[in-house]
Amino acid sequence: MSSRTISTEAVPSSVLHASLSIDPPNIVRAQGHYLHTSTGTAIYDASNGAAVSCIGHNHPRVKLAMQQQLDAxxxxxxxxxxxxxxxxxxxxxxxxxxxxxxxxxxxxxxxxxxxxxxxxxxxxxxxxxxxxxxxxxxxxxxxxxxxxxxxxxxxxxxxxxxxxxxxxxxxxxxxxxxxxxxxxxxxxxxxxxxxxxxxxxxxxxxxxxxxxxxxxxxxxxxxxxxxxxxxxxxxxxxxxxxxxxxxxxxxxxxxxxxxxxxxxxxxxxxxxxxxxxxxxxxxxxxxxxxxxxxxxxxxxxxxxxxxxxxxxxxxxxxxxxxxxxxxxxxxxxxxQGLVENCKRMGEYLGEALRARLGAHPNVGDIRGRGLAWAIELVKDRNTKEPFPVKQKVAPTIHAAGLQKFEIAVLPGGGVVDGVNGDLVVLAPAYDVNREEVDLIVHRAAKSIEHVLGPTTVAAKL
Ligand SMILES: Cc1ncc(COP(=O)(O)O)c(C=O)c1O
Structure with a gap:
């Protein structure tokens, strides 16, 4: 057998990933608003990566335009x-x-x-x-x-x-x-x-x-x-x-x-x-x-x-x-009038987030415009004291979203002083509809509650 035979055993990735110790989910297909992993999970892309994939994945018109450009x-x-x-x-x-x-x-x-x-x-x-x-x-x-x-x-x-x-x-x-x-x-x-x-x-x-x-x-x-x-x-x-x-x-x-x-x-x-x-x-x-x-x-x-x-x-x-x-x-x-949809669905997303998470004891602020929204998480709502960075609140919520609730959100850190202060950012595609907004809010809330506990306080934001 040739010494160059490729092994079928799992080998460490050659990619310099964000973490040397954690392999990220392997996305083998992306369609519409979903990312499909090699293990068969369909993850709802509620952050568009880093607020990028605004018309969804695998759009036939864009693919055709690219093919025509390659031919030219x-x-x-x-x-x-x-x-x-x-x-x-x-x-x-x-x-x-x-x-x-x-x-x-x-x-x-x-x-x-x-x-x-x-x-x-x-x-x-x-x-x-x-x-x-x-x-x-x-x-x-x-x-x-x-x-x-x-x-x-x-x-x-x-x-x-x-x-x-x-x-x-x-x-x-x-x-x-x-x-x-x-x-x-x-x-x-x-x-x-x-x-x-x-x-x-x-x-x-x-x-x-x-x-x-x-x-x-x-x-x-x-x-x-x-x-x-x-x-x-x-x-x-x-x-x-x-x-x-x-x-x-x-x-x-x-x-x-x-x-x-x-x-x-x-x-x-x-x-x-x-x-x-x-x-x-x-x-x-x-x-x-x-x-x-x-x-x-x-x-x-x-x-x-x-x-x-x-x-x-x-x-x-x-x-x-x-x-x-x-x-x-x-x-x-x-x-498709997507900028207008962005404005309309953004208003709905804001309302839905406030209704679902506004009373959570660790939700300090819910803010946004258009289809860019953030939930700022705090240890204490009255003092606005952040969680210490070593607690990794936002990264843990992000991981819970991917592993348990089939949603990709963006974790943010350092909002208070450049180091401490956690955020969960949502930036869905401009062509989302109300049902999808409901799904995003449900899954994002589940991910947050999985890490920080349920929404119990009466006061709403
Ligand atoms: C406001 C702003 N400027 C610049 C950049 C850098 O862009 P890129 O990551 O494409 O280099 C980003 C990326 O997140 C951004 O949000």
């Missing part, structure tokens, strides 16, 4: 060529902003879109002759990606800590907009907004207003702070501070964009227009790895009057297959 052109180098696929997707995105964004740079992920954004912001000031602008202001417990530039902007302590000595250190972080924990007793929303705007103003003054390239915020905080929509007037006020100091207002919509919050661009609900914007997850819905930087007129004009060339490229940027798939995903969303 699978790859060419974007700095030297263009393709109908790249042109069509970019035009769709520009049109979707009514021309507020004028140019699109397609990347392979959300992190890469943020990297491109950081570079574009810097180049904008270099072209304007403001060479001293090198800094960014972002928010504590934010997440903008895991590559070094994007991680430097991110404010999530647990994800940064071991790399901290290697990060560029060009970003400082201010408080997020997080009323559940930060709104003071007796404080009105306008007063809270004023306080946060003053903190941003103070930060500009501390670092030197003339040294700041831009302010980078998630329009709606995503997986790390847990589906926190901005309070009314907040983003508008923050943009005013930013503009006062000539810095760019940058919105990261990798999580919140492309319909997830009930409007195609989350900023449409906030009465602000960013100078630079990123999108990713819902853009390609998981059929391809894709993200994009969208560039507003103000920045395009400066480049146009200057060098006329973005000093950045990647081998796979503007990938035609990714663009063709994303374009078709967006057509499906449009044709």
């Amino acid at each position: 052109v699978e790859y060419c180098f974007a700095p030297h060529f263009t393709t109908p696929a790249y042109e069509k997707l970019a035009k769709f995105l520009v049109d979707s902003t009514n021309g507020k964004m004028q140019k699109v740079f397609v990347t392979g992920s959300g992190s890469e879109a943020i990297e491109a954004t950081i570079k574009m912001a810097r180049q904008y000031y270099v072209e304007k002759g403001e060479l001293q602008r090198t800094k960014f202001i972002a928010r504590d417990r934010s997440y903008h990606g895991n590559t070094f530039g994007a991680l430097d902007v991110s404010g999530h302590k647990a994800r940064r800590t071991i790399y901290e000595p290697m990060l560029g250190g060009n970003t400082s972080h201010i408080s997020p907009c997080y009323p559940y924990r930060d709104l003071r007793w007796g404080e009105t929303t306008p007063q809270y907004v004023e306080r946060l705007a003053q903190e941003l103003e103070d930060e500009f003054q501390r670092v030197g207003p003339e040294t700041v390239c831009g302010v980078v915020f998630e329009t709606m905080a995503g997986l790390t702070l847990g589906a926190v929509a901005s309070v009314p007037g907040y983003l508008k006020k923050m943009k005013e501070v930013c503009e006062r100091h000539g810095a760019l207002f940058i919105l990261d919509e990798v999580f919140a964009g492309m319909g997830r919050t009930g409007s195609l661009h989350a900023w449409e609900q906030e009465d602000v227009i960013p100078d630079l914007q990123t999108v990713a997850k819902g853009l390609g819905a998981g059929y391809v790895p894709i993200g994009a930087l969208m560039v507003g007129k103000k920045v395009v004009d400066v480049l146009d009057r200057g060098t006329k060339a973005f000093v950045h490229f990647q081998t796979y940027h503007g990938h035609p297959l990714a663009c063709a798939a994303a374009y078709e995903v967006q057509q499906v969303i449009q044709d």
